[in-house]
Amino acid sequence: MPKQTFFNLPPDKRQRIINVALEEFAARPYSKASLSNIVARAGIAKGSMYQYFEDKKDLYTYLFDLAAQEKLAYIGKMIDPAADFFTAVEQTMLAGMRFNLEHPRLSQVYANAMEPLGEEILHELYIKSKSVALDFLEQMIRRGQQQGSVRLDVDTRLAACWVYSILGTALLDYILDSLGVTIKEMLADPPVARKFTEDRMRGIISEVMKLLRSGLSAKER
Amino acid sequence: MPKQTFFNLPPDKRQRIINVALEEFAARPYSKASLSNIVARAGIAKGSMYQYFEDKKDLYTYLFDLAAQEKLAYIGKMIDPAADFFTAVEQTMLAGMRFNLEHPRLSQVYANAMEPLGEEILHELYIKSKSVALDFLEQMIRRGQQQGSVRLDVDTRLAACWVYSILGTALLDYILDSLGVTIKEMLADPPVARKFTEDRMRGIISEVMKLLRSGLSAKER
DNA sequence: GTATAATGTGACTAAGCAGTCATGTGACCG
């Protein structure tokens, strides 16, 4: 937790620090991100940083929570609670993609902690955050079963892992592949992201939904 | 490329260096892995390391190629070239899981480079390695279409990304989740991996194949 | 105006790192 001093700061200064820190932690993995760099670019003294935060991890955790919170709020706002399972998944995908394009730094800071083999120090964040997401998805799938839109003979936990990997990996891989860029290039160059029209996004998502709904098999089940 | 000196080394010494280095690079992300640590544990002088390898990246690249090569060979040996698409995917999954359990260090060194947001210096390895895998999977899917086992109306590249994410993320997530351990714990404690009987592995894979074949939809297509 | 508390500061510490290099060792050859 940041110290009280941080919250006593004038909002514009506080925001400047947050922005610079987000940029640094988005650009480099945790252990390579440099506090010296952040304070220099934010125009404050090294010592001041330690008046605001306990240590490097404290600062990072604060930014991570911020990113997670904003992403969740963003997606939550876009999901129709009455929608059926497949519609809800589709809306989640669309909202997730939009969020990533609109808030590349936030989404990158969040993603940086989500590497299964990442820094020791972030492992707790990773574990907690993933299990929250999996629990949420599993619940959604269970509701889908109750509503009759999802088959009853699937392992709901496995299905949750599966949807999770689509949301987290497959979709991003495909988008980057079809844009012909790497994720680093895209983050470094926001205009690239704008090649991505709403139509294109919906097109890709409907393809993914097709796979999700019916799988790859040519045979009818 | 390692220098000639490295290959002139007595095999046991060479192997000891490889083993210690694999352990280090498996345990820590690239930038945190320490050459000083490696040489100390391998019982050689710092300078000697630089008689064998150009620099840290050279050493890492060598280990990465080693891991990639072994993994490919292992999986290749287990795939029946005449099998249909779904069988081939199933065999790939099984072989991949077995390899991970039997060679945790190799698979971890390989996986460490496969993080999309990892170290700048490894990005080239990541890009190349992923595109090779995606091309391979896409080819497989195209053959599946020709054989009539895969629907013709799927975007093959997207399907490749999708299978890739299942092989890389979803499966591992589910396994770890169902064992109730993290990947770090599993790597640190090989006996845990042995909770994983052949039967259990096949059970999980057949569940995944069910999803892959027919998707989540309760409706018949 | 003065006292007290809160906040700002940057030189400094201690540690770790990749990579270097002058020197040493030992094996083989003539």
Place this chain on the structure above:
DNA sequence: CGGTCACATGACTGCTTAGTCACATTATAC
């Protein structure tokens, strides 16, 4: 024996880092 070559060594350089602390500045209270 002397000479040459491949290899071994670890103290050392130069750099970067997270975190500290004695002191300076500013804001608040009376």
